Amino acid sequence: MKVYLDNAATTPMLPQVVDAMLPFMCEHFGNPSSSHSFGRKTKTAIEQSRRAIAARLHCPPSSICFTSGGTEADNLALYAAVEHQGCRRILTLPSEHSAVIKTAERYGQTGGATCALIPMDDTGHVNLSALDELLADGPKTLVSVMHGNNEVGLIQDLNAIGSVCRTHGALFHSDTVQTMGHYPLDLSVLPVDFATCSAHKIHGPKGIGFLYVREGLKVGALILGGSQERAMRGGTENLIGIVGLAEAIKLAFDGHEEHEKHVRALKRRMVEGLVKSIPGIQFNVQSDRDYALYTVLNVSFPPHRKNGMLMFLLDLEGVACSGGSACSSGSPRPSHVLEALNCHDPKRVALRFSFSRLTTEAEIDYTVEACARILGHLTQVITPEENRHRES
Numbered sequence: 001m002k003v004y005l006d007n008a009a010t011t012p013m014l015p016q017v018v019d020a021m022l023p024f025m026c027e028h029f030g031n032p033s034s035s036h037s038f039g040r041k042t043k044t045a046i047e048q049s050r051r052a053i054a055a056r057l058h059c060p061p062s063s064i065c066f067t068s069g070g071t072e073a074d075n076l077a078l079y080a081a082v083e084h085q086g087c088r089r090i091l092t093l094p095s096e097h098s099a100v101i102k103t104a105e106r107y108g109q110t111g112g113a114t115c116a117l118i119p120m121d122d123t124g125h126v127n128l129s130a131l132d133e134l135l136a137d138g139p140k141t142l143v144s145v146m147h148g149n150n151e152v153g154l155i156q157d158l159n160a161i162g163s164v165c166r167t168h169g170a171l172f173h174s175d176t177v178q179t180m181g182h183y184p185l186d187l188s189v190l191p192v193d194f195a196t197c198s199a200h201k202i203h204g205p206k207g208i209g210f211l212y213v214r215e216g217l218k219v220g221a222l223i224l225g226g227s228q229e230r231a232m233r234g235g236t237e238n239l240i241g242i243v244g245l246a247e248a249i250k251l252a253f254d255g256h257e258e259h260e261k262h263v264r265a266l267k268r269r270m271v272e273g274l275v276k277s278i279p280g281i282q283f284n285v286q287s288d289r290d291y292a293l294y295t296v297l298n299v300s301f302p303p304h305r306k307n308g309m310l311m312f313l314l315d316l317e318g319v320a321c322s323g324g325s326a327c328s329s330g331s332p333r334p335s336h337v338l339e340a341l342n343c344h345d346p347k348r349v350a351l352r353f354s355f356s357r358l359t360t361e362a363e364i365d366y367t368v369e370a371c372a373r374i375l376g377h378l379t380q381v382i383t384p385e386e387n388r389h390r391e392s
């Protein structure tokens with residue numbers, strides 16, 4: 001059996017998304033900047049996609065700036081704040097995605113803006129009174145805090161953080177890559193100035209996403225070369241990707257309640273299965289709770305001689321998940337997120353399992369059994385024949 005539980009890394013494209021994109025590969029190929037009918041056709045497709053996305057997020061279409069994905073959108077938000085909005089300080093969390101951390105660090109090194117970390121409470125959430133104190137003093141500031149953490153599923157309260165920012169005239173960027181399309185974000189009421197989306201996390205194509213920019217905020221281009229995207233991003237638009245992104249957003253929003261119910265039940269099944277079959281199992285940053293991202297479960301496996309190989313052994317069993325630590329030049333480095341949240345325990349191993357609307361109960365059961373079997377907690381061994389039977 002092949003089980004894909006790494007949906008926070010990327011998701012398979014849905015057939016409807018592919019179908020929506022196909023006509024724009026051969027049939028409608030004009031450069032959207034061309035004024036002839038070929039160009040007008042594709043320009044119209046881009047603007048229709050922008051309008052469809054904006055309608056679902058309750059924001060003006062002009063607030064959507066298409067980018068090559070979440071990383072570029074994060075970079076653009078920080079760039080816009082520093083270079084065009086006069087922010088001289090960036091406040092962020094140590095558990096942010098590296099698209100934010102590394103960009104903030106670069107501004108710190110080049111002197112564009114100072115960077116500082118926002119204190120967190122012991123659950124990993126922004127300490128709102130500390131943020132309030134920090135913002136009461138100092139230069140114009142950009143606060144960048146992600147909505148749902150990609151590794152541990154911790155959800156930050158964007159309303160509360162945004163309202164502290166508004167009180168002090170600070171700008172607020174949220175990396176919403178792991179929540180856009182999974183939660184019904186309404187940008188007409190959410191107090192954010194910038195928000196980031198990536199299509200491939202919601203069954204859309206890779207290499208496309210957008211930055212939401214609150215109406216009225218002036219943003220110049222990080223990528224120079226043309227006046228596309230209202231001069232916010234130069235370069236011929238990724239027409240095929242944009243059409244796919246719009247379709248992915250439509251499918252995500254239309255089926256949201258049903259998907260959420262389905263995935264929540266699967267996650268609960270996996271938590272219960274693991275707790276029942278592996279003594280000492282724990283879940284990092286309470287990712288097993290209902291208030292965490294329903295798509296992400298970060299499991300802390302108890303000390304075991306096979307721990308170092310667990311992800312690899314699961315892969316051999318057909319189960320794809322992701323490690324809480326990245327391997328560079330052969331030496332495992334602890335995840336910066338787990339370290340920031342004080343969850344790194346060298347004796348245990350952390351693995352992230354992440355789900356999608358396409359995940360099935362049978363896949364969850366198989367994964368729980370595979371974990372238990374590898375760690376020697378399962379007496380009933382599944383034979384290759386049984387496995388073949390399951391696959392058929």
Ligand SMILES: Cc1ncc(COP(=O)(O)O)c(C=O)c1O
Nearest residue numbers: 069070071097150175177178198
């Ligand atoms: C929270 C978060 N932000 C940003 C990104 C980067 O998005 P992309 O792969 O579209 O550049 C990711 C993807 O891993 C993510 O999980």
